[in-house]
Amino acid sequence: MRALPNHILKALQAWAIVTKDRSASDSSFGSSFKEVWSKRKRNMIFGSKFNPLATKFTGFSVCHHLYDDSVMLTLVRYGIYSSLSTESATATFLLLQNWKSLNANAYMQMLRKYPEHCTILGIIPQASVTYRR
Numbered sequence: 001m002r003a004l005p006n007h008i009l010k011a012l013q014a015w016a017i018v019t020k021d022r023s024a025s026d027s028s029f030g031s032s033f034k035e036v037w038s039k040r041k042r043n044m045i046f047g048s049k050f051n052p053l054a055t056k057f058t059g060f061s062v063c064h065h066l067y068d069d070s071v072m073l074t075l076v077r078y079g080i081y082s083s084l085s086t087e088s089a090t091a092t093f094l095l096l097q098n099w100k101s102l103n104a105n106a107y108m109q110m111l112r113k114y115p116e117h118c119t120i121l122g123i124i125p126q127a128s129v130t131y132r133r
Helices: 006-015 041-046 069-084 106-113
Strands: 035-038 059-063 090-094
Touching: 069 090, 069 106
Parallel strands: 059 090
Antiparallel strands: none
């Protein structure tokens, strides 16, 4: 998992009502999210939940996992199927790699398969994304 730049997290919280981080990194401890999930069980002692796929995606979440096609496909599927199986308002903001405009990869095909349930809100140029160390 990667830590998103603070300005992106703050914008999602302020303007998209995001309250859940489904891909918290070790540096997320003490964040202002109401709920966080981590891939590391040890982070449960800090209040994180373990395994973001253990519960249905509901509410307004952000998810920014490692750039691995199979992981991103799993998360896109899970987000879509979670929203299809609930009556409550659900929005999952997935930050997906598309640096090379690989529109043929499986997760981009999945996005196109469900246009009434997901959309690409924007593209952040690779040069504009920097990560905390």
